[in-house]
Amino acid sequence: MPLQLLIVEHENTSCEHLRLACADGYEIHQANTGMAALAYLEHLKPDIVVINVEMPDINGHEICQAYKQHLPQSYVLCISKQDNRAAHIAAYEAGADDFIKHPFETGDLQQKLLIFKRQHEAIKDLQSSVKTATDTALQAISNTAELGTLINFFKKSSLASNKTDLLAALVQTASQFNLQVAAQIHHKGELSTLNSNGRSSPLEEHMLQTLAQDSQRIYEMGKRLIINFPRIILQVKAMPTEQPELCGRLRDHIAILVEAAENRFDGILNEEQIRGQQALTLNAIGLIQSSIQKLEEEYRQQAGSSMRLFIELQDKFEQKMVYLGLTDSQENALFDMISHSLNEATQIYDQGLSLDDEFSHVIATLLYLTQQSPNAAEKSSSHHESCDDIMLF
Incomplete structure (x- = not known):
């Protein structure tokens, strides 16, 4: 899309010269008076404004100031018949971007406008890059x-x-x-x-x-x-x-x-399946534990009865020994045999108690392992309410 260029010039010859110099690459508009130039501010936003500072109705510096105030992104080139320090300072203070003496060489004018054009394109590219970077961010x-x-x-x-x-x-x-x-x-x-x-x-x-x-x-x-x-x-x-x-x-x-x-x-x-299996395992362990306790009680009763029978047998035997006519050595041998049998029975009873302890240890181990089985669902319920969201932004 060509750049919008406004020429503010009251002399027809000079204006035609400017139009010919700017023919390529620009959409040209023309204002023959300062008032007409200011009127363009209402409906035109030129990218470049070329102003003859010696306009008859409004000083070109005032026109430059008006455009820079309303369109600070536009470029202004001042043209003046005066080429001295005061003319340059006046153009600068009015906000002009460049200055050229009238009459001018066409090539010099085109070069200055080309610089404006490149700056305009560079700014557009930069704005596009900034927008892209902003959108990306x-x-x-x-x-x-x-x-x-x-x-x-x-x-x-x-x-x-x-x-x-x-x-x-x-x-x-x-x-x-x-x-x-x-x-x-x-x-x-x-x-x-x-x-x-x-x-x-x-x-x-x-x-x-x-x-x-x-x-x-x-x-x-x-x-x-x-x-x-x-x-x-x-x-x-x-x-x-x-x-x-x-x-x-x-x-x-x-x-x-x-x-x-x-x-x-x-x-x-x-997890629900594991919990079901866990419940079945706990139930089975409970049944095993009950059976072991029942066997243990029956064993204790039988062991107690056996011990009492042995002791009664020993007492009765001692009472009858005097009627057998045995020698002292024979009596001692019989007493030793009975005592040995009683000790063996006691050891068997103690071994039974030890076996009961082993069963109790096995039951306790099974219960512990069952309680430690995966149960993330129950564990989660105690922590679910306290968890914090992760806020990255």
């Missing part, structure tokens, strides 16, 4: 904030102990992108549905259930975006399609959110 800030939102969801979803908490975290995070969404988790015929405004209507719940039967993972209907995973489906009600770049980023973010939620739901199901 703002985009980076926006992307960082969006990344922070995704990271926060990963943190919250990892602490979700059930599908209700997971669904709430998913809808809340999607809403932070200024989107109205509805999401549904479906598993074994059970549905949980939620939208940005709270509980979904029966119609919305049915619609999501119907859409979930489609095998397509991501699809759009006008402004609506559907992200469909095997157990979780999310609908964005109004994507910002008028902003293609933002719309593309949000589409990627929402897809990541739903996929992460799907993976976390798999984890929740696995």
Whole structure:
């Protein structure tokens, strides 16, 4: 697009000379009086103004000042028949960017205008670069904030102990992108549905259930975006399609959110299975412990009865010894045999008690290991309320 150039000159010959010198690369406008030049300020914003300072009605320096005040980005070239120090100072104080003596060489004028043109283009390029850099910086800030939102969801979803908490975290995070969404988790015929405004209507719940039967993972209907995973489906009600770049980023973010939620739901199901297995294990251990305690009691009773029988037998034998007519050595041998048998019975009883201690240790170990089994869901409930969001920007 050619630069807008305004010539302020009252002499026709000089004006024609200027028009011929500026013919290439400029869209030329002409003001034959100072008043006409000032009138151009109302509807024209010239890039370059060439002013004859010896205008008959208004001094060219005043015209220069008016343009510099209203259009400081424009370039002003003053032309004067005076080529002395005072003329240069007057042009400078009026705000002129350059000065040339009249009459002038066409090449000199063209060179000065070319410098203006290059400066104008350089400034335009710089402004474009600044705008690009600013847009890039703002985009980076926006992307960082969006990344922070995704990271926060990963943190919250990892602490979700059930599908209700997971669904709430998913809808809340999607809403932070200024989107109205509805999401549904479906598993074994059970549905949980939620939208940005709270509980979904029966119609919305049915619609999501119907859409979930489609095998397509991501699809759009006008402004609506559907992200469909095997157990979780999310609908964005109004994507910002008028902003293609933002719309593309949000589409990627929402897809990541739903996929992460799907993976976390798999984890929740696995944790529920572990908790079920843990409950069965604890029940089995309780039954084993009860059986061991029962056996232990029966063993103690039997061991006590055996010890009493041995002691009664020993007492009766001692009473009958006097009637057997045995020698002292024979009596001592019989007493030693009975005492040895009694000691062996006592050792067997003590071994039984030691075995009971071993069983008790095994039960205690099994209980400890069961209590230490993965149970992230229960652990998360005590920390879920206190977790802080990650704010990158």
